[in-house]
Amino acid sequence: MRHGISEQKWVEFLDGALRADEAAEIRAHLRDCPGCRQLASELSRWRELLAEEGTRLRAALGEPEADLDAMLRRCLAQIRRSGAPERADARWTLTEALAVLRLLMEPICGPGTVRAVVDRAVARSAATGRVLTWSDWGRFVGNLSEATSAVCGSAVGRLVERAGLSLAPEALT
Amino acid sequence: MNHRRTRALPLWILLAAAAAAGTAYGTLLAWHPGSPAVRPFQRLLHLAAAAAYLSAAFLCRKITADHREGTSMRLAWGLITASAAFAVVRHFFEWLVLATGWIDTHLTTLVSLRQVPIVLSLVVLTAGLVAMWFSFAAVGMGVRFRPSDGLLLAGILAFVPAILSLREGMHDARSAYAWIRYLQAASPALLAAPALVAVVLHRIRQEMGGGEMSASMRYLAAFLVVRLVSLWLGLLPGAPAATVLSRTLWWAAPWLFLLAVWRRWQVTVFAAQLAERYEKDPEAELAGVTRVLRAMGQAAAVRR
Numbered sequence: 001m002r003h004g005i006s007e008q009k010w011v012e013f014l015d016g017a018l019r020a021d022e023a024a025e026i027r028a029h030l031r032d033c034p035g036c037r038q039l040a041s042e043l044s045r046w047r048e049l050l051a052e053e054g055t056r057l058r059a060a061l062g063e064p065e066a067d068l069d070a071m072l073r074r075c076l077a078q079i080r081r082s083g084a085p086e087r088a089d090a091r092w093t094l095t096e097a098l099a100v101l102r103l104l105m106e107p108i109c110g111p112g113t114v115r116a117v118v119d120r121a122v123a124r125s126a127a128t129g130r131v132l133t134w135s136d137w138g139r140f141v142g143n144l145s146e147a148t149s150a151v152c153g154s155a156v157g158r159l160v161e162r163a164g165l166s167l168a169p170e171a172l173t
Numbered sequence: 174m175n176h177r178r179t180r181a182l183p184l185w186i187l188l189a190a191a192a193a194a195g196t197a198y199g200t201l202l203a204w205h206p207g208s209p210a211v212r213p214f215q216r217l218l219h220l221a222a223a224a225a226y227l228s229a230a231f232l233c234r235k236i237t238a239d240h241r242e243g244t245s246m247r248l249a250w251g252l253i254t255a256s257a258a259f260a261v262v263r264h265f266f267e268w269l270v271l272a273t274g275w276i277d278t279h280l281t282t283l284v285s286l287r288q289v290p291i292v293l294s295l296v297v298l299t300a301g302l303v304a305m306w307f308s309f310a311a312v313g314m315g316v317r318f319r320p321s322d323g324l325l326l327a328g329i330l331a332f333v334p335a336i337l338s339l340r341e342g343m344h345d346a347r348s349a350y351a352w353i354r355y356l357q358a359a360s361p362a363l364l365a366a367p368a369l370v371a372v373v374l375h376r377i378r379q380e381m382g383g384g385e386m387s388a389s390m391r392y393l394a395a396f397l398v399v400r401l402v403s404l405w406l407g408l409l410p411g412a413p414a415a416t417v418l419s420r421t422l423w424w425a426a427p428w429l430f431l432l433a434v435w436r437r438w439q440v441t442v443f444a445a446q447l448a449e450r451y452e453k454d455p456e457a458e459l460a461g462v463t464r465v466l467r468a469m470g471q472a473a474a475v476r477r
Binding site for chain 1: 236239240241244246308309311312313314379380381382383384385386387440441442443444445447448451452455456458459
């Protein structure tokens with residue numbers, strides 16, 4: 001949470017999925033806060049790179065023989081060549097973890113479906129309104145898996161659960 | 174469960190072949206209805222359609238098993254499986270009456286019983302699609318419509334009176350059994366009902382915004398509309414070109430359905446493969462993504 005804007009809200013703002021009044025509020029805040037402006041710009045760039053990954057995964061769906069790992073490695077090498085800096089630690093932020101889940105799900109279920117099930121899972125899991133914290137993560141992953149299973153099948157639900165639990169801080173530290 | 178993924182190309186080839194055979198059959202019907210080649214074509218097309226629906230029923234059953242007990246999506250796929258199974262029965266029966274010659278000797282009696290699997294298939298298909306809609310509606314999808322959806326609905330509804338006005342030309346309109354005649358008379362409405370649900374599927378597909386599931390919905394919606402349009406085209410009197418187009422669309426439709434089901438099955442296969450990999454070695458799977466996110470270090474630093 002930064003200046004009252006939750007991680008989930010940033011993701012939705014960048015997706016264009018936020019309610020018009022909330023989006024206008026963030027835009028007004030961005031005009032006065034250079035730190036958040038920079039954050040928004042970085043997140044937007046990050047989002048684009050993740051979208052590129054999504055496109056590659058989507059292409060892989062059409063080419064069953066393609067080796068997803070090799071494809072991902074090629075893409076990452078390209079990103080590294082572009083000179084992007086590396087983070088010192090390997091822990092995920094909540095936004096990153098959410099983005100990874102979305103990245104995995106979008107080529108399968110579609111971004112609209114992912115948005116719908118994530119919204120539903122956040123609303124069911126967040127202890128304080130719509131603000132998700134790491135302490136809610138396990139419950140959130142369970143709810144997301146359940147909502148995804150209901151429309152996309154148990155296999156996709158299981159994928160969400162496996163990947164989601166792997167992203168929890170205790171799984172990576 | 175074997176989760177091997179395959180290419181769609183063979184299915185597209187089969188769909189194109191069925192459409193081409195349908196075109197040839199329609200051409201014969203329109204310009205040479207007495208040709209001795211008509212019957213072999215009919216037999217071949219019915220067998221091919223039965224094969225397409227049988228394959229679809231097999232995949233539908235696997236998709237049903239991928240949904241949890243008691244969910245409306247499981248019910249939906251269960252009903253769609255039943256619909257495909259009834260379609261197999263219908264096409265196999267039609268092949269049988271052609272192969273045995275009953276089509277010439279029992280047209281208004283035994284042969285007209287084909288309306289039973291036809292109607293059952295349409296009824297359970299509609300019920301299945303409605304159950305599918307409920308599943309999506311539970312997560313807020315397919316509940317908000319646009320004016321263009323209203324236009325699509327009106328367009329589909331317009332086919333019903335148009336087909337009803339031509340119902341005398343339908344195969345079993347002269348059945349010896351009154352109840353079969355009623356079933357036949359109801360078929361335009363029964364075909365229109367799933368086509369109406371196709372508008373909802375189209376809306377859900379647009380809300381999905383892409384992905385493998387969305388591709389499956391696109392083919393499913395196309396299958397439902399194509400069948401209604403081809404029935405109407407086939408009943409137009411004195412329009413040979415419409416007859417040809419009707420048969421082309423009609424005989425391609427079962428393969429379109431198979432394609433829709435196959436694309437949905439690929440969702441399960443792909444997700445199951447990825448889930449297995451995450452289960453075996455989550456760190457290796459996430460390593461690649463970690464590097465993408467590390468590249469975003471600046472953003473993280475600003476956030477802290």
